Amino acid sequence: MNDIAITVNAPVKSVSRLAHRVAVSALFFTQGLCFASWASRIPTFQQKFHLNEAEVGGLLLALPAGLMVALPFSGWFTAKFGSRKIVLAATVVYALTLVVIGLSPSVYALLGGLFAFGFSGNMVNIAVNTQAVQVEAMYRKPIMASFHGLWSLAGFTGASIGTMMIGFGLIPFWHYVIITSAALLIAAISSGFVIKDEGTVAVDQPVFAKPDKALMLLGVIAFSGLMCEGAMVDWGGIYFKEIVHAEKAWIGAGYTAYMCTMAGGRFVADWFTARFGMKTMLQISGSLIAAGLLLSVIFPHLYTAIAGFFIVGFGVSSIIPLVYGEAGKSTTMSAGVALAAVSTVGFLGFLLGPPIIGFAAAATNLRVSYTIIAVMGLTVTLLSSRLKQ
Structure with missing residues (x-):
């Protein structure tokens, strides 16, 4: 494992560490907003597909299943291509998957959408935390918890928006189109300010890495x-x-x-x-x-x-x-x-x-x-x- 090499290019001088911090914070918030937006409409999907509590429980397993499958790959891809490329690409996929979930015509389609949502969500999670580690190193003091605090704040925001959308009688598809549009806009604005790291891993580096x-x-x-x-x-x-x-x-x-x-x-x-x-x-x-x-x-x-x-x-x-x-x-x-x-x-x-x-x-x-x-x-x-x- 010692043959892994990660090189972080020196940030462009015009980009301050504060700009890096704000960009990464925005991506944390975006991830939390997307997740909370999905969760806020679970009762809507239960009613739409006439699911009982046990069936809802089984449905919800698809998301953590996708997350668990993604765990080893997310670390490897982040190391291979750099956290900047992965966090931006995965954020776009994560947000677009919301729309796919909103369009689901059947329970099986919804299961597939949730699996993809969990998979791409973990890609975002590992890459954005890798970015956060690098920003924290620039500050030379603990700031990691504040990033996660914004994820939690986004949870409250997403739940509140979801409640409002339900009150307006808006179906999940249009609700998710609004959230996805906001997420894509945030990702586009943040793309110029996240840390430009280039990752490389040795050819024989395994995807599944056993922790020391x-x-x-x-x-x-x-x-x-x-x-x-x-x-x-x-x-x-x-x-x-x-x-x-x-x-x-x-x-x-x-x-x-x-x-x-x-x-x-x-x-x-x-x-x-x-x-x-x-x-x-x-x-x-x-x-x-x-x-x-x-x-x-x-x-x-x-x-x-x-x-x-x-x-x-x-x-x-x-x-x-x-x-x-x-x-x-x-x-x-x-x-x-x-x-x-x-x-x-x-x-x-x-x-x-x-x-x-x-x-x-x-x-x-x-x-x-x-x-x-x-x-x-x-x-x-x-x-x-x-x-x-």
Whole structure:
């Protein structure tokens, strides 16, 4: 793996590091906007194709399936052709795939569209994070979390636009045409300001790169963090309904509190990381996850549970940005390949977390299941102690 070579051309003098940062930030926002736009219309597709809950669940597996298939290829392509070419090309494909999804005449066509959406989305993810690593190096201070914060902010924006489109009675196709047009415009404007890197890999470099010991440790930390994130996303509302016994209007309060602090936490995480260091921040993050979940489990009442979810959001917010930022500094493989390797391990936690919670809840109850997730938070703290500051 030491025969990989990545060369980054010196940026044109007229392009400031701020311009690079704004361009990469815009691409993060675009990716989040496209994803949230799809997610906001899931009920519309359910109604259109007359799907029950189980069928919707099966349909939604197509997107992570495409993402998982893309993981090793995205790192290799980014290393081979450079993150600039991949992030711009993949963003265009990702946005256009939205229109394809909106045109889907059948469930099978929708499945194919979602697979392509997941595949191209991960291409964007690895390439744009590779760009972010290079911009962060220019600033010589932590700024990775702010990029991910914009992705979260785009999620709120996309969900709000989706709600508005549903209110106007606009079908998904025209909704997605509007979003795709905006995404293509942003990509076109950003194209002149993203870092012009040229990547090369040795001919015998395998597509599937096994992470070394240091990257595997980062991958397991990401696994633990994303397992917590997946459980909060999929089971937060159910926890408030079945355990907290919240009234209907308050069932989503915990999830809302969690999402607000997860997004907001990313905009302040960089300052705290610069102040206390990456290792300490990860230890604090894991501790916050454990503390917030235990508060919700031990005192399953409305206000204490909301407070618990509020704390968990802060804990989850900085884990993936910090892990990605550190992985991108790997000295044994290119940034793109290293990010893909860590993402492969980490994303398994996001996929496995919700079903593990479900199986544990079926065998015991949901409070016990959330205790397991609290243990994963402590795992982040313990594993982070093995990292170099």
